[in-house]
Amino acid sequence: MRTLVQTLLASGFFGRNTPYDLVAAIAVFVLSAAVFLGVAFPFAGIVSWVERRVWARIQSRVGPNRVGPNGFLQWLADGVKHVCKEDIVPTDADPVLFKMAPYLVVLAFVLPWAVMPFSSALILADLNVGILYMTAVTAITVVGVLMAGWASNDKWSLIGGIRSAAQIVSYEIPAGLSIFPVVLMTGTLSMQGIIRAQGWAPQHWFLFANPFTFVAANILFISALAEGNRTPFDLPEAESELVAGFATEYSGMRYLFFFMAEWGNLFIIGAIIATLFLGGWQFPRVSNNPVVMNVLELITFNVKVLFLVFVSMWVRGTLPRVRIDQLMTLCWKYFVPIAFANMIGTAIWVAIWPEGNPVAGYIMFAAGIVVAIVFIRRVVFYAKRSQMELYYYPTI
């Protein structure tokens, strides 16, 4: 890219006396934008299709299966449909804020991709405040949602926006506090630094490093679901209560933006958890070829993230929605104190074993396997009791 820019400069393509830095900066912007458009948006679309299929399976339905193989291109069809629709701005709405709100929400969804650690080399910018940056920019959503709620000039939208603001601001605290234990253990905020501090094997993940990080991971996951407006915390867009919450008055592309951001946020939630607690892209060193290693790491990272995305879909298909007071009680009466206790616990743990306790990892991992086995046995028990015909094939 450097040579390309230099050649273009020398040929006078940008006119005379154009500084190199400016052109390079522009080129990087354009390329990054291409990456976002090429990776982030299709990803959000594909997640919407996956979610609908997974959800349909949970609900014993078929789900979209008409456009493309197994309905895979449904997201494209929906996207095209939404873009072609009329963009309605209500007469009494504040047009500037109303139109701007979806862009802010999309912005909050796009910015975190800058520090997304796909593999040891594939990262746009390994900021030394990476995780802090991540939590900071995802919180921009609240501004967009609040703007949408207020500018719509609709009371249902307003309630949705206010709910969202209260929810995101509240859950930012336990989420932030749950990142702390990991930062305490690694001494860095960089995404790559945190991943490098872990190993590829589960007993070296921070999830199993000590009991406090395990709790922190769970709190972070639940808080992230709440920040992403996912069931069971989808109060801002609770359609049985608030019609469509803050998005009630939106139509066409702007409506799509909100939901694209929601599905894209799933990936970001998964990426944060995978980075902090599941060893990120860590993969056993099977080859010395950096390309092979990077591909393997990319796959590892994505598998971990997609598993977490799947869990969040699974949760959405299973749980009902909590009430606003229960939501706040959960956050302020349970999560915040527990997260604080976790932080202190981790600090003590780190003071005792500055290099980490290797035995704890094995014990915790073994306990995790026992829990998983108990869970699977329960699922099998219920499946047998219901005497339903089970359908195992991945597609219909």
Next chain:
Amino acid sequence: MEALAIYQRLAEQFGDRILETVSKKPDPFCVVDPAAIVEVAQYLHDDPELAMDCLSNQSGVDYKDRIEVVYHLFSYSHRHGAVLKVKLPRENPAVRTVESVWKSANWMEREIFDLLGVTFDGHSDLRRILLPEDWVGYPLRKDFVEPLEYHGISTVRESPILRLDPKAK
């Protein structure tokens, strides 16, 4: 307690304010003086041997020469029922509300007011319930004529068969 025994008891208690007892099958009923309906209702509700704790059904009937309001009472504790009626004139029918005795009368009286035009004096919230606020007339009266249009919406419809088959015209 049998319905007729209840009416007997009512007649003893209220004398000539119980106008008539009709023992016709299948449902015997007794006709009460409209002025005394609340006292009778309160008595039926409060008397421990009658204990009519539920106003099961309240409806109005237009008999062309009069309008009757019918009260179907029921007692959950004694498992017996009674039917009371009040006869009202067709012009400006009005009777006192029994809302103070049974809360369920609130909505049922609103419905009777809405569809038959009986005014319930002392009712806390006497508005139209099923029909729009600006509807004219009381549809369940026998002489009700449906208006041809409501706010510019026609209430008559050309038969689709006529539209399909021009010869049928």
Next chain:
Amino acid sequence: MNTLRTEEMTLNMGPQHPSTHGVLRFIVRADGEVMREAVPDVGYLHRSIEKIAEKVGYHGFMPYTDRVDYVCAMFTNQGWGMACEKLAGIEVPRRGEYCRVIAAEFNRIASHLLSVGTMAMDIGAMTPFTHAIREREMINDLIEELCGARLTFNYMRIGGVGFDLPPGWREKALAYLDHFDPILEEYNALISYNKIYIERLANVGVIAADDAVNYNLVGPNLRACGVKWDIRKDIPYSVYPDFEFEVPIGSGQWGTLGDAMDRYMVRIREMAESSKILRQALKQLPPGSVLAKVPRNFKPPAGECQIRVESARGDMGWYVVSDGTAFPWRVHVRTGSFAAMGITQKLSRGLMIADLVTLIASLDVIAPEIDR
């Protein structure tokens, strides 16, 4: 801080709101998330069915009764049939009564499934809804085989039912019940004992027993308040005395007696009881005709009667006045939803907006039944 000015917000909920079952409207006065009051406004589905009855005659009104409550149309059929039979003194053949009970109890299960399914959906869980609808579809298939319709059945006639059970139907129905009982268990495991679900329902919209009676609540709503009252048991009609079944009542074990969770659980348990009744009815099915001889030009003697049917939404009262002609002089239906709607204004005070949705769902109101 005391000078901080607050303002109440007036919200218009409905008639196109997604969680008002049918078309209802509430005018909600709210202080943030907490409601001061929700004033119901009904009538959007008013079709003047009572007036139609005066114009179409006794037999002709039967299809219209389906529309009184299209979710459990068998009971409205049965109510109208029973009222006419009582007026004219017609005896329904025993097999006809059995067919009625079988159809009605299947319809009760279907109606309760829809009720608990939409309730779960209103709470935000989408999966139980589709599972409930899946089971309801199977019942609809069975009933379709029975009478050719899936929603507005028009199965019953004055003096019996329109069609006898088709050949092989009994076995299919029994096979369905064998399939259904474990499904109910699965449904409980899926949603009924979910912690969030219980938290959302318990202690919401608590109705005291005497309030329930005074407001004329009926059916599952009344039983959830601890009043053990079921028309099928206490004023037996049809062939219900032949069957053994329990009347489930609210226990208050999740919160307060008479809260939304009790109403929900009463419906779940009633489905199991209906299944029990159905098994007995299908086993004891007597031979014979299903329809009594009723003249085509049906003219009951002048008089009036009221009958009460235990519909899925509770005690449904039909008050019919006959003047001896072929057309009823006056028909009045008193339905469970109408009474349940009357208490919402009182119950809504101090609830949260999300609880209003729970409350409507737990009272199982169906808009056409309120408005008729």
